Amino acid sequence: MVQAKRKAKSEPLVRGEAVVRGVLAATLREVARAGYHGLRIEDVAALAGVNKTTVYRRWPTKQELVRDALLSIASDTFAVADSGSLREDLLAIARRIAARGAQAEYQGLFRLFVVEGDDPELAAIVRSLRANFEAVPRAVLEAAERRGEIAPGVDANLLFDVLGAALNRRLFFDRAPVDDAWLQRLVDLLLHGALARGPARAAG
């Protein structure tokens, strides 16, 4: 599915698709371990079992390599669930983020952005990926809007940002377990809010 998406985005990967995937996976692992400044193309090539020139031919700069590596996560983690219910869609995405977050590599990536996020090159990568990362949340929210599930004026990006932030805090800051009961409490808080409904409810 990731492959099909990339092709559709006018990046022809007919040959060498396995090599590309291998290099991007090695890049994620290395950048999570060594940081953006510490990342060396030689180490990525060695880990992927390819020649250094193979990496440089496709990604002339470290910036382009890291950008493509981060992009490969986005399409995968945020693949549209489209279950017909916003609650189920959010739960499916939250479960995928939680499964990813259990891997040491993703803790390394989180650390990368906290520690090196001020770096101008890394910040430029994140800015350039913002549209990619927001496409799926937007699709999920638009489908929910068409079904009449969403309250008017709700900020779709904020909803997904808060969901991701709560998961990151639980995983990488509190280092507490993410079980399905917790995920459901989180999603239900975001869907229903904390306020009582009915006459006692304070006006927003």
Added chain:
Amino acid sequence: MVQAKRKAKSEPLVRGEAVVRGVLAATLREVARAGYHGLRIEDVAALAGVNKTTVYRRWPTKQELVRDALLSIASDTFAVADSGSLREDLLAIARRIAARGAQAEYQGLFRLFVVEGDDPELAAIVRSLRANFEAVPRAVLEAAERRGEIAPGVDANLLFDVLGAALNRRLFFDRAPVDDAWLQRLVDLLLHGALARGPARAAG
């Protein structure tokens, strides 16, 4: 107010209160800069302008010193607002967190927990402070419950954790501005939820 609270907690600080405050402020600044492992009592003493033995006399271990320094934030940042409205209380606390987060020192503390949070000594400090950090959120939520504002079954700690997580993400990960309009959108999402009310609303 902090002073009054500490006294009430049977920590007599009649003399040397200014010294204690100075040492704790220096500890926060140094631990944010150098990390937990990199923290040196000599540097704290020098920054606070006191003798090393003055620090050791009150805090025999680094662990006790850092614990007291972190505790000094908790009572201050999470001081009860008690405005009579949950929305106003949450906004007051969120504004205080946002103001703190604008200081480089707090970015350093966030980084400390992301990078060194697995350290057993630091983890033990956090566990021992959990009750202190949860006291005020609980008081705010209990007051809202008494006013009938809160929906039954809402997890008070989760609500505050999500609020803090969203602020931390915005401040230290996205490095995006926190203005009052954004704070209000965040608080209103947590209070009202994303779902439309009325017949079109999907059952939770």
